[in-house]
Amino acid sequence: MTAVRDTDRTPDVDRIPRRRLRNRVALLGACGLLLTAPYAAWPGAAPAMTRPARADGAATDAAVPPGLRHYYQQKLLWEPCPGFPSFQCTTVKVPLDYAHPDAGDLLLKATRKKATGNGARIGSLLFNPGGPGASAIDYLVGGHADLFSPSVRTSYDLVAMDPRGVQYSTPVDCEINTPTTPSGVGRHMSADSAEIAAYDAGYEQFTNACARHAGRLLPHVGTLDAARDMDVLRALLGDDRLHYVGFSYGTYLGATYADLFPSRVGRMVLDGAVDPAIDGYQDFLQTAAGFQVAWESFANDCAARTDCPLGRSVKEISRRLDTLRRSLDRITLRQGKDISIAGDDLLSAVATALMSPDWGLLRAALRGVLAGDTTALQQLLGSAEDTSSNATDAFFAISCLSSPLAPRFTSAQVQAALPQFLRASPQFGKFYANQLMQCTHWPVPPTQPSHTVTAPGAAPILIVGTTRDPATPYPWAKALARQLSSSRLLTYDADGHAAYHRGSTCVDTAVDRYLAQGQLPPAGKICT
Template identity: 60%
Template sequence: MNPVRHSGRIPARALRGTVAVLSTCGLLLTACTTIGPEQASARLSPAQAPQGAADAASTSPVPPGLQRYYGQELHWKTCPDTPAFQCTTVKAPLDYAHPDAGDINLEAARKKATRTGATRIGSLLFNPGGPGESAIDYLTAAPDKFASVNAAFERLNATYDLVALDPRGVGHSTPVDCGTDTSTAATDSGASTPSTDQKIQESAAAWAEVAAACARHAGRLLPHVGTLDAARDMDLMRALLGDEQLHYIGWSYGTYLGATYAELFPSRVGRMVLDGAVDPSLNAGSHYLSQARGHQVAWEAFATDCAARSDCPVGHSVKEAGRTLDSLVARLDRTPLRQGKDITIDGQTVLITTIFLLRAPNWPTLRQVLREALAGDTTTLQESYGGQLSDSLGVQSQTAVSCLSSTLGPRYTAAQAKAHLAELKQVAPQFGKFWVQFLTWCTSWPVPANQTAHPITAPGAAPILVVGTTRDPATPYNQAQALARQLQSGRLLTWDGDGHGAYIQGSTCIQNAVDHYLLDGRLRAAGTICTDAPDTANEPVGTAPEALTPAEMHR
């Protein structure tokens, strides 16, 4: 597969590649994090304050001023390309604080429950993360691609209508369109693997170019595509589906969206699963320092496994593997491999591909990629890299959503980013200098953040199941621990494993625990740790799933 759609150097000019590593919203907290506060601290306006929204949710079935939206009738039709699903368009206010300012279109898809009557629970909303990823595309395509996903969806679909709502600004809903091919515009002047003041300045200038294009072409939409508005859209969808409570499963960024919903509408939380959790109390700078460290941990786990293999391409110790990767990246930065007329591979391409494969996790392919690259062949690397690229609109949507949150969108000057380069390299020798380019991601964004970094407690919500993976490189385990502690009704479920996310990743223990909760309302004992071995769990209290009382399920 040719991952390049324009001539030029893949890593230096394909923003789809560099930003795609953020598309799972990999935001890690480590104990050694010391990156300082954001350039500007965002505050919620009175219209956005969570407590006010929570009060409205608990005292009125329809938020004030939104009757015409909550009272609309949905017209479901067979989806053109996926006849097993029905599609519809939802009208939502562009600005929830001023509903008379105009509408925005939201697209949704559903697969009706295969059983009806008393066994039907309601609707189960999905969000695969991102931000910028289409929930509709995930729900309609994933079962055909992955047998484990198909089996899980069939179980859930017996008693739930499976529903995907593309967030505003994303996918099939009204998109953020900046009128430019962001895949080239943002990095034409940049260089790979920033490690000098000049390269950091170039990265900041590239992000500023994207910001300027978005301000020109999508300025009216930009203030209204954040997570707060997307959470309000989910409540609108819940009401239009006829459900008293929102049943929901979200991965990665989808956990941030789900937690935000719980904060805004705690009394309307039903059975909610948050897998690969984001800690909403961290500012974005800390997240990216931590994400570098998270991928370092994942790399060292891979290197340890590889070292025990006679054919390991990177050596037989973690230190040797690190030196080998560093040497390969440096060599390709000095002398990129030109694999055909329009394809050039440098060190950053190798790092991006390594990040993708650590998240999968796909260690056999990563070993093959590195083995080939060390020998001057990039066939497998190109296939892996190209398969992960986001399209231009997906990149723009991701940027627009992230920059409205001080948890997701860092706003460092080039000088501030440079000051933190040494710390990034210290916590992540192989990955630290790669991540410094993202600290200036939102510095020039034309709209200030409207959501602060703060703990989310959601008092009064039904139990929320938070799932964490011990060596998750993108949203590492201590973030799941943190979110479960913050949520007053949080319950942590742990998978001692690798890769990003746990549900539908091969652990039968995790699979059963999540399914029990979604289908039967039963939770594993607090402190449950699942191992890689199927059907095994180390539970400190009891062995059977814990039944919830009606009061717990509906508080």
């Protein structure tokens, strides 16, 4: 699930909210690289059909239904990726509708980096960074491959495939001018009913554009179908079992795969877990609360420092943040001809820093804004920039097919919900209450209800949860660990979104040992 969706206080369809903070924003800072697109988007959406039926998790490849066998038996042509010669690229053909495989095909893009050295190769390790809507290919090619340890790199080919609807894999294109400016986090919203109605109108305009331009594809980009696509890729890679690392929304995709195909689960890591059993209302309410916990953790640390720019207590720091944001709403801070900072941008920077977490840069950004200097703030906003051209369209199209990811509430219901959201998060509650309307007008009903996942008989699955994760709160990791029958929970007592490859030797060692050797960390293991 996500980056925080960027919103504007108008119903203008060109300013429709962007993705929630459920992607790997921290990864951009870790890589230090520009994630450039190595391919052109791939066309070819086919007519829509009905939702695919649930798979038999005990089935073997030999038991694949006859209508799907040619997908499982196709030959992949791997070629050097243009501009990235150490990576190979290919195209995978999958059915638009698994229940009616003769209804047409979709073409998905995938990339891989072959295992290094002469060590014992285990197989392929599929990677998904989250979103939904984030390009797995961009993340892997853009630097994430280099973060894996030598033991993992010698054991696996690293593989990324953009899910259906995303960037290079038959993308959802609503043909609107969605924003590409680096402001992908929370937005201020008043409790005024007219303003809430304006948000609702904006969502409706965006929905109508998607229905006009991408309507035939919209029923077929859900997580259930994406999980089935991963099983086709697993077979074509020559692996009996799927080895997988998923972050944030990628954990929801991985858990869905495990529930569909438990006998085909290999070594699976789910980091920054989404709870598939949660309903959309609680999803947004608990995420607002998660950002509040993260903010107060920062404020508590800041209060103890002599260079804290906002005060000496959590209460004072929070009050001054609100005052500063409101002042920027009234008078935009300008620096040069092209830079203008409003209250929304300030909140965006705060949320981005809480995700990373980068508290030193956040203190510098707050100090700079007070002095009229936006340099540090622009650094934070730049790290939230989305490089996936259809990320907004894909985010909504995928989320709105899953009840846990996308609620459908009226503007009146949002008005009634605001007090509870503000109690959960004085700083972020208004923004997340607004998100309750994001799929209210969506033309396709949800195909994946909130439900527990158990994956009976699956190989051991490692779940990683960060105690003060703002975007996927720690209770979700514990809930998923309770649901999956073969899971083991690794706890990271820290701040920020997700844990693997974020600087913890304890976490990285535990995950690497599991991936390379199949050895789970001890039950109850906590890294600090």
